[in-house]
Amino acid sequence: MTQKHRTIPADADSARALAETGLRLAVVSPDDDADLDNWIRADFRGFLGEHPKPEVLAESRGYFRDNRNTAVYDDAIPSAEAPVGTLGAWADPLTVPGGARVDAWAISSVTVAPTHRRRGIARALLTGELRTANALGLPLAILTVSESVIYGRWGFGPATFASEWRVDTKRVSWGGAETTGRLSFTEPEAYRETGRAVLDRVMAGRAGEIGLSRYHADRLIGPLKGSVDADKYRLVRYDSPAGEPEGFVSYVVKDTADFVKHTVEVVHLAAATDAALTALWRYLIDLDLVSEVHVSTRGVDEPLPFLVSDVRGAAVAGIEDHLWLRILDVPAALTARTYERDGELVLDITDKLGFASGRYRLSVDDGVARVTPTDDAPDVTLPVASLGSVYLGHDAARGLAVAGRIAGDANALDRLFRTAVPPRLSTWF
Ligand SMILES: CC(C)(COP(=O)(O)OP(=O)(O)OC[C@H]1O[C@@H](n2cnc3c(N)ncnc32)[C@H](O)[C@@H]1OP(=O)(O)O)[C@@H](O)C(=O)NCCC(=O)NCCS
Structure with a gap:
């Protein structure tokens, strides 16, 4: 992941358009902690999150300063509340069919304060990013979306779809072939480096996957500061019979009134090989004291129905547009x-x-x-x-x-x- 784009100035056309409405477009200096904190606060607010605590801000700053963070300021309001618009972007290698990894302009953290909505701030931010990416010579822009009705107008189309599953583990048993390799519990801090390498292998191996920033990789491996249920995270690693790390699953067990019917919420399942995939699925399906395994952002070809004894016990809970891509x-x-x-x-x-x-x-x-x-x-x-x-x-x-x-x-x-x-x-x- 490159940091060389972090300080490219804000798009001049968008800055002009916003200035006409009394707003200021600027790129946040990665070294300005106060501005970065305000940007992070506005980002959390935009996605209806909590007020970030000092330790959350400190951790987020460490991650977000790798990106090019754009802010829209309304200078008429106090500085801590000042960013009324946010957008983060970075050049990210997107895996395309055939296995090449093509630098795409990844866009994230698009928020506009509810006090300033529907005045064209998102439009200025998005069109500005596309001009910036184009000027950098990047052939693609990509994003994941909270709502699917926003980005088509700027030329993005849904390019991958994701499946969500609920597995009734009281109804099904393992129906796949014998699994191999070794499973063991581990701790995020001990596994970070290995986990990032596993994720990179997974992401390189399939069209539609992206190169994960430290932030995105770390939050799949274990909880970040302020994560909901942080104390409940479990991390199980898979190593091949030859001892090669090839996958992991991070998850949280949800309490229920009936102690034999817990729900497992999978945070992330990473499998660089089919052996890792089947061993990790078998682990989840065989868990005692659990009646449901819930997992999302799997592919539309997830082989789960063929891995269980009863196809209807592994139900698709939904299929949704996921990666949006703009050529x-x-x-x-x-x-x-x-x-x-x-x-x-x-x-x-x-x-x-x-x-x-x-x-x-x-x-x-x-x-x-x-x-x-x-x-x-x-x-x-x-x-x-x-x-x-x-x-x-x-x-x-x-x-x-x-x-x-x-x-x-x-x-x-x-x-x-x-x-x-x-x-x-x-x-x-
Ligand atoms: C989504 C959001 C960024 C839009 O910001 P905004 O500044 O109000 O959007 P704009 O005024 O620039 O609107 C641009 C266009 O998008 C449309 N639009 C914007 N948000 C929309 C929404 N949620 N649903 C449908 N249309 C929307 C506008 O109607 C306008 O349409 P036009 O093509 O007819 O002009 C803002 O509502 C927000 O922060 N939402 C919460 C966080 C979020 O969901 N972010 C998106 C992350 S992927």
């Missing part, structure tokens, strides 16, 4: 990934913000793409958000065509872009 540079994005079939298509891409507009011939030979501008008639016409939705290999083309958001030969687009293993993002950022 900024079409040739760079399309040539960064590989393709599982060869073919050729002329794509006409529309983009209200202009970054990705154009007509391109995509020629795939031996899985490798060439992209050239063309004036030929298009096979497929689509807005940039729809291209974002199919880019990582998800099977969205048909649905988007039915919805009128892809015109032309959507099946040909699907054949070229879809991957046998669907993309997944297994965390929030």
